[in-house]
Amino acid sequence: MTTILVTGGTGTLGRLVTERLRAAGHEVRVLSRHAQPYAVDLRKGGAGLDAAVDGVETVVHCATNQTGGDRKAAENLVAAARRAGVRHLVYISIVGVDRVPFPYYRAKLAVEQMIEESGLGWTVLRTTQFHDLLVRLFRALAKLPVVLLPAGVRDQPIEVAEVAERLAELAAAAPAGRVEDMGGPETRTFESFARAYLKSTGRRRPVVNVPLWGRAYRAFREGGHLVPERAVGKGTFEDCLAGRKS
Template sequence: MKVLVTGATGRLGRVVVPRLREDGHTVRATSRRPRTDPGVEWVAADLATGDGLADAVDGVDGILHLASAPNRGTHEVDVLGTRRLVVAAGQAGVRHLVYVSIVGVDRVPIPYYRHKLAAEQVVAAGPVPWSVLRATQFPEFLDDLLRMSSRFGPTIGDRAILAQPVDPAEVAARLVARLAAGPLRGIEEYGGPEVLRFDEAVRAWRAARHSRRPLLPVRLPGRLGRTLRDGGLVTTALPKGTRTWADYLADTYGGTTRR
């Protein structure tokens, strides 16, 4: 197929594009600024304004929609931008659009997740045959969170919050397989191989980094805390990924044997 990838320069996009090429697909990728890359057709397009979207979707068979703006302009990019993309794709006759979302967007009460859920609904209501893949959090996200939580010495967090890190390369493989399988017209969830409590993740992270910083437990209050402790970010869906949090730590920090 000829496949358009939005968000191709992001953490997931950087592993999706080579995976598509390995599987024999022709790749067109969007960027807000012109780029050149042998083997990939780059087109300038902006979800926030709609500029370039008609050209981006012209002649493609499928779309992997990975673009997102979690920090600012989220509604404009994730919701309205997704609507612009879906409309353009429908007019171009695109046969399948796969949208990547996050496990828990329908349960965890944070604004970014509400926008992701709204974008899912835009995709489902649109004219293009569709699939949604909700993935659990990447280990890089958990690593960044632990770094931020340790800025003032001890690692601060709710020890009972549950997480299920999944490797981006495994999510990429699942996305490409879902695209090739045809429209699901539904939601599939995909998570990592193990569910970890926050304190378990912290212990392994400290050991890999040879850190003696203690965990300072702080119970997250309210509905958000209850939802995260009750597994709002995890899934029992099968199949699951195979690369563990320990695998990520070994790759990143050399595991517990690094000197």
């Protein structure tokens, strides 16, 4: 079986990818800032990163940081992968990174382009946002007396376990370039998802839709982050909520 390195292997997605790859019989190394023996800050690189990729055939790059640093992390990872002779680099990206001028999306698009031009065998999968992201968002918003939401925005969240399954399949296969996007099963208003969360947690809060401004907000309103023609996800937001306590 293949020796595979999963960056961000202790995170929401990376942990599930690691589990599936190991269940399939692969030798899996987990890289994160605090997971021994491959505790590496990708933004800094160094000898620890070289040791992590040494002897690895495939890298699944799940590590990301919404506060910045993804470009530098990818630059260091690609350089180390080249030195080690890695044959396949699999990257998880987001639907709409080429349509929504949001800083985090722009960084993800830049990483996609870096990987495509790396000279390595590569696969890029774009998905819509995970259910978990909406849950974290609504949990934070529900701490206030009023839940304030961006007016006119719809979303299409997907179950992270389904994405992990797909990434594990791609990691075990040959480099495939940009593969078909994965979208969640339903496209609904933010308000609809927020009310479902409030109901499931027994919280009573007024929900207010607030018009915002800017190019990124306009792109979200226009559905640049959606892929209704690829609504391949099975698990709904309500399914996700049913498995949670808060």
